[in-house]
Amino acid sequence: ESEKATGGEEGGGRVSVCGKDEQQEEQHHEVRNQRKGKEVTHRINELQRIFKSITHITENVIHSSVRSTFLRKMEGCACEGKRCEEGRCECFLGFGYRQCNSRCICIGATCDNRSLLSGSPYVRRNELEIFFSEGKSWGLRTCVPITCGSFVVEYVGEYISIQEYKARNKKGKALNYQLMVKEHFPKQNIVLRHVIDATKMGNCARYINHNCTPNLEVRPLRVDTMLPRFGLFAKRDIRKGEELCISYGNPPPESCRAFAQKCHCGSPECSGYLPYDPNADRREDPKSQAS
16 A cells, blocks of 8 residues: 555555456457557547446446435635635645535635646546557546646546445456545544445546556545545656556555456556455455456
Protein backbone atom coordinates (compact mmCIF):
# COMPACT_ATOMS: atom_id res chain seq x y z
CA GLU A 1 0.00 0.00 0.00
CA SER A 2 1.38 3.41 -0.93
CA GLU A 3 1.12 6.24 1.57
CA LYS A 4 -1.01 9.13 0.36
CA ALA A 5 -0.19 12.79 0.70
CA THR A 6 -3.85 13.19 1.65
CA GLY A 7 -3.39 11.15 4.83
CA GLY A 8 -4.91 7.97 3.42
CA GLU A 9 -3.54 4.87 1.80
CA GLU A 10 -4.46 3.17 -1.40
CA GLY A 11 -5.49 -0.42 -0.69
CA GLY A 12 -5.75 -3.63 -2.67
CA GLY A 13 -7.14 -1.79 -5.65
CA ARG A 14 -8.98 -3.42 -8.47
CA VAL A 15 -8.85 -7.19 -8.56
CA SER A 16 -7.44 -7.51 -12.08
CA VAL A 17 -7.09 -5.73 -15.38
CA CYS A 18 -7.55 -8.41 -18.06
CA GLY A 19 -10.55 -10.44 -19.22
CA LYS A 20 -13.20 -7.77 -19.65
CA ASP A 21 -16.02 -10.15 -20.56
CA GLU A 22 -18.86 -7.62 -20.64
CA GLN A 23 -17.18 -5.99 -23.66
CA GLN A 24 -16.25 -9.23 -25.41
CA GLU A 25 -18.08 -8.60 -28.69
CA GLU A 26 -16.76 -5.06 -29.12
CA GLN A 27 -13.29 -6.12 -28.03
CA HIS A 28 -13.07 -8.90 -30.63
CA HIS A 29 -13.80 -6.32 -33.32
CA GLU A 30 -11.06 -4.06 -32.02
CA VAL A 31 -8.55 -6.95 -31.87
CA ARG A 32 -9.22 -7.71 -35.53
CA ASN A 33 -8.54 -4.08 -36.41
CA GLN A 34 -5.39 -4.13 -34.28
CA ARG A 35 -4.09 -7.13 -36.21
CA LYS A 36 -4.69 -5.24 -39.46
CA GLY A 37 -2.29 -2.59 -38.24
CA LYS A 38 -4.95 -0.07 -37.28
CA GLU A 39 -4.59 1.85 -34.04
CA VAL A 40 -7.88 1.61 -32.20
CA THR A 41 -8.80 4.75 -30.27
CA HIS A 42 -12.01 6.41 -29.10
CA ARG A 43 -12.43 9.85 -27.59
CA ILE A 44 -14.29 9.69 -24.30
CA ASN A 45 -17.42 11.33 -25.71
CA GLU A 46 -17.85 8.22 -27.90
CA LEU A 47 -17.86 5.64 -25.11
CA GLN A 48 -21.62 5.40 -24.64
CA ARG A 49 -22.03 4.69 -28.37
CA ILE A 50 -19.19 2.14 -28.55
CA PHE A 51 -19.78 0.25 -25.29
CA LYS A 52 -23.54 -0.11 -25.07
CA SER A 53 -23.39 -2.72 -22.28
CA ILE A 54 -21.90 -0.14 -19.88
CA THR A 55 -23.97 2.60 -18.27
CA HIS A 56 -21.85 5.73 -18.51
CA ILE A 57 -22.34 8.04 -15.52
CA THR A 58 -20.79 11.29 -14.33
CA GLU A 59 -21.23 10.79 -10.57
CA ASN A 60 -21.29 7.85 -8.19
CA VAL A 61 -24.43 5.76 -7.77
CA ILE A 62 -24.85 4.83 -4.10
CA HIS A 63 -25.77 1.18 -3.51
CA SER A 64 -28.38 0.37 -0.88
CA SER A 65 -25.74 -1.46 1.21
CA VAL A 66 -24.04 1.85 2.10
CA ARG A 67 -25.12 3.15 5.50
CA SER A 68 -27.31 6.25 5.33
CA THR A 69 -25.32 7.93 8.14
CA PHE A 70 -22.51 8.55 5.64
CA LEU A 71 -24.91 10.37 3.30
CA ARG A 72 -25.79 13.28 5.56
CA LYS A 73 -25.12 16.60 3.85
CA MET A 74 -22.20 18.65 5.17
CA GLU A 75 -22.29 22.39 5.66
CA GLY A 76 -20.33 24.70 3.39
CA CYS A 77 -17.62 27.16 4.34
CA ALA A 78 -18.20 30.86 4.98
CA CYS A 79 -15.04 32.17 3.31
CA GLU A 80 -15.77 35.60 1.82
CA GLY A 81 -12.46 36.02 0.03
CA LYS A 82 -11.65 34.89 -3.48
CA ARG A 83 -10.26 31.54 -2.39
CA CYS A 84 -10.14 29.21 0.60
CA GLU A 85 -6.88 28.75 2.49
CA GLU A 86 -5.67 25.94 4.69
CA GLY A 87 -5.76 26.88 8.36
CA ARG A 88 -8.56 29.37 7.78
CA CYS A 89 -11.24 27.53 5.82
CA GLU A 90 -13.26 24.92 7.71
CA CYS A 91 -13.30 22.68 4.62
CA PHE A 92 -9.66 21.85 5.39
CA LEU A 93 -10.47 20.81 8.95
CA GLY A 94 -12.24 17.87 10.54
CA PHE A 95 -12.32 14.17 9.76
CA GLY A 96 -10.61 13.38 6.47
CA TYR A 97 -9.86 15.77 3.64
CA ARG A 98 -12.64 17.93 2.28
CA GLN A 99 -13.23 20.10 -0.74
CA CYS A 100 -15.63 22.98 -1.07
CA ASN A 101 -19.18 22.03 -1.96
CA SER A 102 -22.27 23.66 -3.41
CA ARG A 103 -23.11 25.24 -0.02
CA CYS A 104 -19.83 27.15 0.22
CA ILE A 105 -19.96 30.88 -0.44
CA CYS A 106 -16.37 31.16 -1.72
CA ILE A 107 -15.95 32.25 -5.33
CA GLY A 108 -15.90 29.20 -7.56
CA ALA A 109 -13.87 30.73 -10.38
CA THR A 110 -10.86 31.44 -8.15
CA CYS A 111 -11.07 28.92 -5.27
CA ASP A 112 -8.45 26.17 -5.68
CA ASN A 113 -10.36 23.78 -3.42
CA ARG A 114 -13.19 23.00 -5.86
CA SER A 115 -11.67 20.57 -8.35
CA LEU A 116 -14.24 17.80 -7.86
CA LEU A 117 -17.14 20.22 -7.69
CA SER A 118 -16.01 21.98 -10.88
CA GLY A 119 -15.19 18.77 -12.73
CA SER A 120 -12.19 17.79 -14.84
CA PRO A 121 -11.30 20.26 -17.61
CA TYR A 122 -9.74 17.37 -19.56
CA VAL A 123 -13.04 15.49 -19.51
CA ARG A 124 -15.07 18.61 -20.25
CA ARG A 125 -12.89 19.45 -23.28
CA ASN A 126 -12.85 15.80 -24.47
CA GLU A 127 -9.05 15.68 -24.24
CA LEU A 128 -8.77 12.05 -23.10
CA GLU A 129 -9.13 8.92 -25.20
CA ILE A 130 -9.17 5.17 -24.70
CA PHE A 131 -6.97 2.93 -26.82
CA PHE A 132 -6.53 -0.80 -27.27
CA SER A 133 -3.16 -2.38 -26.50
CA GLU A 134 -2.07 -6.00 -26.60
CA GLY A 135 -1.54 -7.55 -23.17
CA LYS A 136 -3.44 -4.87 -21.25
CA SER A 137 -6.66 -4.55 -23.27
CA TRP A 138 -8.14 -1.03 -23.03
CA GLY A 139 -6.26 1.89 -21.52
CA LEU A 140 -6.76 5.64 -21.10
CA ARG A 141 -4.35 8.30 -22.33
CA THR A 142 -4.19 12.05 -22.67
CA CYS A 143 -4.36 13.99 -25.93
CA VAL A 144 -2.74 17.08 -24.36
CA PRO A 145 0.10 17.74 -21.89
CA ILE A 146 -0.93 17.66 -18.21
CA THR A 147 0.85 19.66 -15.52
CA CYS A 148 1.96 18.06 -12.25
CA GLY A 149 -0.71 18.42 -9.56
CA SER A 150 -3.60 18.83 -12.01
CA PHE A 151 -6.94 17.16 -11.38
CA VAL A 152 -7.37 14.76 -14.31
CA VAL A 153 -10.51 12.68 -13.70
CA GLU A 154 -12.69 11.26 -10.94
CA TYR A 155 -13.04 7.48 -10.57
CA VAL A 156 -16.81 7.02 -10.78
CA GLY A 157 -18.99 3.93 -10.42
CA GLU A 158 -21.29 2.15 -8.01
CA TYR A 159 -20.41 2.93 -4.38
CA ILE A 160 -20.76 -0.34 -2.45
CA SER A 161 -20.13 -1.55 1.10
CA ILE A 162 -17.34 -3.95 2.03
CA GLN A 163 -19.97 -6.64 2.68
CA GLU A 164 -21.37 -6.17 -0.83
CA TYR A 165 -17.83 -6.21 -2.25
CA LYS A 166 -17.18 -9.60 -0.64
CA ALA A 167 -20.55 -10.96 -1.76
CA ARG A 168 -19.93 -9.98 -5.38
CA ASN A 169 -16.50 -11.57 -5.43
CA LYS A 170 -17.80 -14.82 -3.89
CA LYS A 171 -19.72 -15.53 -7.07
CA GLY A 172 -16.59 -17.15 -8.52
CA LYS A 173 -15.81 -14.53 -11.15
CA ALA A 174 -13.28 -11.83 -10.36
CA LEU A 175 -14.54 -8.32 -11.16
CA ASN A 176 -12.09 -6.21 -13.10
CA TYR A 177 -13.18 -2.68 -12.34
CA GLN A 178 -13.31 -2.44 -8.55
CA LEU A 179 -11.26 0.25 -6.87
CA MET A 180 -10.67 -0.21 -3.14
CA VAL A 181 -9.08 2.59 -1.14
CA LYS A 182 -8.08 2.46 2.52
CA GLU A 183 -7.92 5.57 4.68
CA HIS A 184 -5.79 5.44 7.83
CA PHE A 185 -6.47 7.84 10.71
CA PRO A 186 -3.80 7.06 13.35
CA LYS A 187 -5.05 9.57 15.92
CA GLN A 188 -8.50 8.00 15.95
CA ASN A 189 -7.10 4.49 15.42
CA ILE A 190 -9.49 4.04 12.51
CA VAL A 191 -9.07 2.43 9.10
CA LEU A 192 -11.86 3.04 6.59
CA ARG A 193 -12.23 0.97 3.44
CA HIS A 194 -14.13 2.26 0.44
CA VAL A 195 -15.06 0.45 -2.78
CA ILE A 196 -16.16 1.83 -6.13
CA ASP A 197 -17.39 -0.88 -8.52
CA ALA A 198 -17.34 0.33 -12.12
CA THR A 199 -18.11 -3.07 -13.65
CA LYS A 200 -21.56 -2.19 -14.98
CA MET A 201 -21.57 1.58 -14.63
CA GLY A 202 -18.77 4.10 -14.63
CA ASN A 203 -16.87 6.75 -16.58
CA CYS A 204 -13.67 6.80 -18.62
CA ALA A 205 -11.55 6.25 -15.49
CA ARG A 206 -12.64 2.58 -15.43
CA TYR A 207 -10.23 1.97 -18.32
CA ILE A 208 -7.17 3.18 -16.41
CA ASN A 209 -4.53 0.47 -16.07
CA HIS A 210 -2.02 -0.30 -13.34
CA ASN A 211 1.60 0.80 -13.49
CA CYS A 212 4.30 0.10 -10.94
CA THR A 213 5.47 3.73 -11.39
CA PRO A 214 2.13 5.49 -11.97
CA ASN A 215 1.70 9.05 -13.22
CA LEU A 216 -1.59 9.53 -11.32
CA GLU A 217 -2.40 9.29 -7.63
CA VAL A 218 -5.73 8.61 -5.96
CA ARG A 219 -6.93 11.19 -3.43
CA PRO A 220 -10.00 10.51 -1.26
CA LEU A 221 -11.82 13.82 -0.89
CA ARG A 222 -15.11 14.61 0.84
CA VAL A 223 -17.35 17.15 -0.86
CA ASP A 224 -21.05 17.02 0.04
CA THR A 225 -21.11 14.03 2.43
CA MET A 226 -18.77 11.91 4.55
CA LEU A 227 -18.46 9.43 1.69
CA PRO A 228 -15.20 10.38 -0.04
CA ARG A 229 -14.97 10.77 -3.78
CA PHE A 230 -11.78 9.68 -5.53
CA GLY A 231 -9.99 12.24 -7.62
CA LEU A 232 -7.04 11.20 -9.78
CA PHE A 233 -4.31 13.84 -9.82
CA ALA A 234 -1.09 14.06 -11.86
CA LYS A 235 1.97 13.00 -9.83
CA ARG A 236 4.30 14.61 -12.38
CA ASP A 237 4.14 16.40 -15.71
CA ILE A 238 2.49 14.05 -18.23
CA ARG A 239 3.31 14.19 -21.94
CA LYS A 240 0.75 14.37 -24.76
CA GLY A 241 -0.12 10.82 -25.84
CA GLU A 242 1.08 9.23 -22.58
CA GLU A 243 -1.02 6.49 -20.98
CA LEU A 244 -2.64 7.45 -17.67
CA CYS A 245 -2.01 4.91 -14.90
CA ILE A 246 -2.49 4.45 -11.17
CA SER A 247 -1.05 1.90 -8.76
CA TYR A 248 -3.56 -0.77 -7.78
CA GLY A 249 -1.54 -1.46 -4.62
CA ASN A 250 1.51 -3.42 -3.47
CA PRO A 251 2.76 -6.52 -5.33
CA PRO A 252 1.51 -9.81 -3.89
CA PRO A 253 3.61 -11.76 -1.38
CA GLU A 254 5.38 -14.93 -2.51
CA SER A 255 2.60 -17.11 -1.06
CA CYS A 256 -0.02 -15.52 -3.35
CA ARG A 257 1.89 -15.23 -6.62
CA ALA A 258 0.51 -18.51 -7.95
CA PHE A 259 -2.89 -16.77 -8.10
CA ALA A 260 -1.72 -13.31 -9.23
CA GLN A 261 -1.68 -12.11 -12.82
CA LYS A 262 1.51 -11.05 -14.57
CA CYS A 263 2.06 -7.32 -14.82
CA HIS A 264 2.62 -5.85 -18.30
CA CYS A 265 3.08 -2.21 -17.32
CA GLY A 266 6.52 -1.97 -18.95
CA SER A 267 8.00 0.14 -16.16
CA PRO A 268 11.74 -0.33 -15.43
CA GLU A 269 10.65 -0.83 -11.81
CA CYS A 270 7.92 -3.38 -12.63
CA SER A 271 7.41 -5.95 -9.85
CA GLY A 272 6.31 -8.59 -12.34
CA TYR A 273 2.86 -9.12 -10.81
CA LEU A 274 -0.39 -7.21 -10.47
CA PRO A 275 -1.57 -6.56 -6.91
CA TYR A 276 -3.77 -9.38 -5.66
CA ASP A 277 -6.49 -9.46 -3.00
CA PRO A 278 -6.75 -13.05 -1.64
CA ASN A 279 -10.02 -12.19 0.12
CA ALA A 280 -11.69 -11.51 -3.24
CA ASP A 281 -10.98 -14.87 -4.87
CA ARG A 282 -12.41 -18.23 -3.86
CA ARG A 283 -9.84 -20.34 -5.68
CA GLU A 284 -7.57 -22.41 -3.46
CA ASP A 285 -5.83 -24.64 -6.01
CA PRO A 286 -3.03 -22.75 -7.77
CA LYS A 287 -3.55 -24.94 -10.83
CA SER A 288 -6.96 -23.39 -11.39
CA GLN A 289 -5.25 -20.14 -12.43
CA ALA A 290 -4.19 -21.76 -15.67
CA SER A 291 -7.68 -22.97 -16.62
